[in-house]
Amino acid sequence: MAEISWLRAVGGGVLIGAAATALLLFNGRIAGISGIMGGLLPPRVDEGGWRWLFLGGLVLGGAFLVLVQPSAIGAPVRPLALSAASGLFVGFGTAISNGCTSGHGVCGLSRRSWRSLVATCTFIATGAVTVYVVEQLIPGSSP
């Protein structure tokens, strides 16, 4: 895995912050991916149009990256069964806590929300413990 310069990481981060700011400025919406997906699911379906288009932009942005810089999309690290279990935890957890890395970590911290600060510290902590435990159970599984 090639090194990513800190300048490129910060620049990409600013782009993420700018996209989130633009969605708030133009659409009045928080760019939280799990929340945007949740609004499309029963029992409470809420204003679908902009949600589908934002998610479509994410997926097509990914397709654009595959075309111009395929190495930007890294290969999965863990086996399929673990990825599937991971998805269940991520979906369930973000629904219960009303946000993920984008909703709490980027937008919430930008709104200076205490809830988002607590959520962000919590998911980084349990994420770190999980990586440690998986590495103990399956040595060499972490890159």
Added chain:
Amino acid sequence: MSRLSAFLCGFVFALGLGISGMTQPARVIGFLDVAGAWDATLLYVMGGAVVFGNLAFPRVIARRRPVLSAAFALPVRSSIDAGLVIGAGLFGIGWGLSGYCPGPAMVSLAAGSSSVMAFVACMTLGIFLGRRVLDRF
């Protein structure tokens, strides 16, 4: 217009995730791997996004209304409750298992990996179930 804006925001958001290395699960796991070869990239990415957001968000929210819609739709909850901490805790466990969170997983779909597709399908089911549970409280 508001739909075009939503699409472009999603597109630029995806480019930001891709450029900064967040669509490489190995790098995300490297950030969480504090006992191993720690990778600081995610900290720089979040720093860039949050510093920009802290400068921009208060100015945007101070406006009477968004440019293309009638009103801001902002979160109303403010209490630190059990659901927040338990949910964020479970989310972190899932994040550590694969190195994917919702945004990077959606962006990675186009690369056609079956693991990413399985992640997104199970995540969608998880969000559905989580919202049902949340409705009971």
